[in-house]
Amino acid sequence: MIWAKEETLSRNEIEEIQLSRLQEVVRRIYEKVPAYRKKMDQQGIKPDHVKSLSDLKNMPFTTKQDLRDNYPFGLFTVSKKELVRIHASSGTTGKPTVVGYTRNDMKIWTECVSRIAAMGGTTDDDVAQICFGYGMFTGALGLHYGLENIGASVCPTSSGNTQKQIMYMKDFGTTLLVATPSYALHIGEVARQMGFDPAKDLKVKIGLFGGEGMTEAMRQEMYKLWGQDMKVTQNYGMSELIGPGVSGECLELCGMHINEDHFIAEIIDPETEEVLPPGEKGELVISCITKEALPLIRYRTRDITRLMYEPCKCGRTTVRMENLSGRSDDMLIIRGVNVFPSQIEEVLLKVPEIGAHYEIIVDRKDHLDTMEIKVELADESLLDSYAKLGELEHRIKSKIRVILGIDASIKLVAPRSLKRFEGKARRVTDLRTNML
Amino acid sequence: MIKQLSVFVQNEVGSLAGVTSILKENNINLKAIASFDTPEFAILRIVVDQPDKAKILLAENGYAVKITEAVAVELEDVPGTLNGMLTVIAEANLGINYIYSIVIRHKKAPLIIVNTDNLEKTVTVLRENGYLVADQEDL
Numbered sequence: 001m002i003w004a005k006e007e008t009l010s011r012n013e014i015e016e017i018q019l020s021r022l023q024e025v026v027r028r029i030y031e032k033v034p035a036y037r038k039k040m041d042q043q044g045i046k047p048d049h050v051k052s053l054s055d056l057k058n059m060p061f062t063t064k065q066d067l068r069d070n071y072p073f074g075l076f077t078v079s080k081k082e083l084v085r086i087h088a089s090s091g092t093t094g095k096p097t098v099v100g101y102t103r104n105d106m107k108i109w110t111e112c113v114s115r116i117a118a119m120g121g122t123t124d125d126d127v128a129q130i131c132f133g134y135g136m137f138t139g140a141l142g143l144h145y146g147l148e149n150i151g152a153s154v155c156p157t158s159s160g161n162t163q164k165q166i167m168y169m170k171d172f173g174t175t176l177l178v179a180t181p182s183y184a185l186h187i188g189e190v191a192r193q194m195g196f197d198p199a200k201d202l203k204v205k206i207g208l209f210g211g212e213g214m215t216e217a218m219r220q221e222m223y224k225l226w227g228q229d230m231k232v233t234q235n236y237g238m239s240e241l242i243g244p245g246v247s248g249e250c251l252e253l254c255g256m257h258i259n260e261d262h263f264i265a266e267i268i269d270p271e272t273e274e275v276l277p278p279g280e281k282g283e284l285v286i287s288c289i290t291k292e293a294l295p296l297i298r299y300r301t302r303d304i305t306r307l308m309y310e311p312c313k314c315g316r317t318t319v320r321m322e323n324l325s326g327r328s329d330d331m332l333i334i335r336g337v338n339v340f341p342s343q344i345e346e347v348l349l350k351v352p353e354i355g356a357h358y359e360i361i362v363d364r365k366d367h368l369d370t371m372e373i374k375v376e377l378a379d380e381s382l383l384d385s386y387a388k389l390g391e392l393e394h395r396i397k398s399k400i401r402v403i404l405g406i407d408a409s410i411k412l413v414a415p416r417s418l419k420r421f422e423g424k425a426r427r428v429t430d431l432r433t434n435m436l
Numbered sequence: 437m438i439k440q441l442s443v444f445v446q447n448e449v450g451s452l453a454g455v456t457s458i459l460k461e462n463n464i465n466l467k468a469i470a471s472f473d474t475p476e477f478a479i480l481r482i483v484v485d486q487p488d489k490a491k492i493l494l495a496e497n498g499y500a501v502k503i504t505e506a507v508a509v510e511l512e513d514v515p516g517t518l519n520g521m522l523t524v525i526a527e528a529n530l531g532i533n534y535i536y537s538i539v540i541r542h543k544k545a546p547l548i549i550v551n552t553d554n555l556e557k558t559v560t561v562l563r564e565n566g567y568l569v570a571d572q573e574d575l
Contacts, residue, residue: 193496306515380502383442383479385533412477418500 003118003150005112006261011309014260014317020055020288022264026059028048029295032077034059036297037374040185047271056128056264056287057275061298064097067240072098078293089239090137099138102292102416106145110170112259113146116248118405120208126202127172129150129204131179133159133186133423134210138243139211148244159183159422160297161358178204181214181222181234182425185356188225189416199227207208210235210244212424213324215342217349219253221356225249226312235322240299242305243285247321252313255320265319267307272330281306283328284321304340332362332430334369336407341428344373344408347399353379353392357418363431371408373400383404437489437505437559440549441454443480444470444500455480460533464490467575470536483508483538485575506562507558508538508547508575510568516517518548521567525553528561530554537575 002008009017025045029036039060040046068076069382084103088096101109122128128147132140134156147154157165159179165187168174177184184207191198198204207222207230214222214234222232232323235248235254246263247256258265263286267276270283284303288295304325305357312316326340333339342359348358355376363370375396382388393410400408445451449565452471459466468483484490487503493499525532530552540548547570552558559569 112542164479377444380444380500383444383500383502386474386479389477389479413446414477414498415500416442417446 001118001317006259007257007318009116009261009317011317017261018264018289021240021261022056022287023047023050025287025289025291025295026297029297033075033078035066035074035143046078048147051141052319053098053264056266056298059066059254059287059298061300062296064240064424065299068095068379070096070121071080073100075296076100076293077295078102083293087138087141087142087239089245094309096136097240099243100293104289105242107292108262108290109142109245110145112242112245112262113142114124115152115259116235116245116257117143117152117208119248119250119316120196120235121206121231121251122147122150122152123210126150127155127203128152128176128178129155129157129172129174130168131157131159131165131166131177131183131422137423138237138239140178142237142243142245143210147176147178162187162422163194164192164194166194166202169204170196173203175203175357176205176208177226178208179422180208180211180424181209182212182357182420183422184209184265185218185221186420186422192225198225198431199230199270202226205229205432208233208235208248210237213326213342215323215345217346217351218356221309221349227298234323236303236324238301240294241288241301242291242294246286250314252314254312255308255322257312257316257318257320258307260318264289265307266304270302270304273333278307280310281322281325283360293390302330314379330428332360332371334362334371334404334430335406339371339406343399343403347403348373348375349417350395351375351392351399353382353395354396354412355375357420358427359418360428361431362428369432371406373408374411374413374418377412378415437557438508438549440482440506440573441482441484441487441490441494442502442504443482443494444477445480446477447474455482455494455499458493459484459490462489462493462563464493466539467547468536468538468547470534470544470549472532481534481536481549487572499527505555506549506551507555507562508549508564508570510545510570510574511548513546520559521548521550524561524565525550525552525558528557530558530561541575 030047035180082102085101134140151420187199195302237246247258266285267282274283283368284301285299305321355378361372396410465485471480533551535550
């Protein structure tokens with residue numbers, strides 16, 4: 001079902017709302033946030049220069065570095081007293097980025113997540129198990145509030161202790177699973193090892209996946225493990241913008257609908273920083289136009305996608321963003337070729353003889369980049385001879401060569417021997433970083 | 437014919453002991469074992485007294501395992517018997533993929549396990565030439 005009328009407005013109506021909200025938020029950050037005022041003054045922009053939506057492109061970008069430089073609350077437009085919630089990003093390097101919510105921000109966040117959960121098929125009949133880690137990460141509590149708001153029965157099981165997760169699923173009759181796609185696959189595998197067929201013995205029929213991108217091939221794995229009738233959608237967000245709730249897939253599975261009355265999306269060329277025309281692929285830049293505490297303007301997400309403005313079969317008119325092609329900062333350059341790990345994943349998941357988990361190790365030997373891909377053997381019938389296993393390695397290698405144009409060495413490893421992740425999967429190790 | 441297990445093992449310290457410890461803990465008797473030096477991984481071939489049980493246990497412990505049939509031939513411990521058997525197989529135009537043996541059998545002659553591309557034909561030509569081909573219960 002469509003949760004809010006704002007999801008079906010005409011392009012003119014939505015743009016009218018976006019412009020008035022953008023003008024208000026630009027005025028507010030100019031007045032209240034010295035760091036923004038300084039940046040705008042340097043570029044000679046005053047709030048009243050924003051006369052149309054196309055003037056947004058003249059505003060300065062905001063980056064993760066700006067949040068770090070203003071750690072913890074420097075970019076906030078309200079005093080600490082007005083905050084009712086503080087979260088921080090998983091920040092693997094350096095200081096975490098801190099985000100905050102006023103009471104009204106919490107309402108907006110909850111509303112945005114409810115819309116996305118409804119898009120993915122959630123109703124008040126669902127029993128929702130949230131297998132995201134709780135804590136400073138926005139994912140778990142974001143989904144928690146949004147699902148409760150719909151009226152689903154929310155079980156905050158958090159991540160980890162997979163066998164117990166499966167016990168709850170069985171005993172509570174869980175119908176909806178919230179997890180990273182890689183953890184959802186892991187839960188399914190563990191259920192099988194415990195002697196359950198997730199498709200038959202569990203009632204999980206909706207998967208709302210996020211926290212990391214899900215490729216189409218991963219979605220097919222999801223159907224295989226959890227049942228062909230599972231509603232498998234992914235949603236998108238990041239703590240700096242609001243957390244989950246920026247966009248999500250409807251059941252037509254043709255991109256993620258952006259909540260455009262709260263966020264304005266642009267696509268830029270990450271090198272030249274120029275705005276690209278509709279439909280072109282580039283880096284997603286998002287402006288928050290309704291948030292009170294931390295309304296970031298032109299935030300560089302580093303995610304690569306493209307925007308589709310045609311109305312969707314589901315009835316929503318909001319712009320859709322295509323499944324992420326990767327992150328501009330995840331991109332590996334191997335022997336001069338741009339490689340997104342998601343491209344390798346697409347290839348691997350189409351090889352039935354191996355499992356869904358993999359590891360990529362990039363190194364440099366004699367000044368040449370090397371890439372090794374570890375995959376788990378899943379098909380026992382190949383154990384007849386070394387020749388059959390060798391043929392499998394060779395076949396994967398040539399498929400990778402066709403897609404990427406470079407050679408990788410393929411290493412078969414034992415089933416279940418690669419690391420499993422309960423949060424975001426970290427499947428790439430680049431050993432070249434400390435070398436010249 | 438007898439049953440043999442083919443197990444995928446990685447080339448790292450303790451990987452064979454990992455397999456044998458599972459067999460020992462479950463009181464499964466190992467009759468023969470073969471593995472050769474390979475760079476990345478190996479197919480470990482074993483013959484045990486309870487192959488189906490061993491397969492389930494190994495699979496539960498995360499191993500990729502396959503049960504296949506194998507030809508096991510009883511050979512007297514005198515010079516030239518192995519040569520005789522290999523000649524019979526060669527004259528039938530059958531190539532040998534790998535060969536290993538079960539040496540310890542209670543008061544019985546050793547068994548040679550041989551794999552070719554055509555197991556049925558191998559059994560037939562060996563029997564026609566008077567060789568004793570063992571079945572699982574003969575172990």
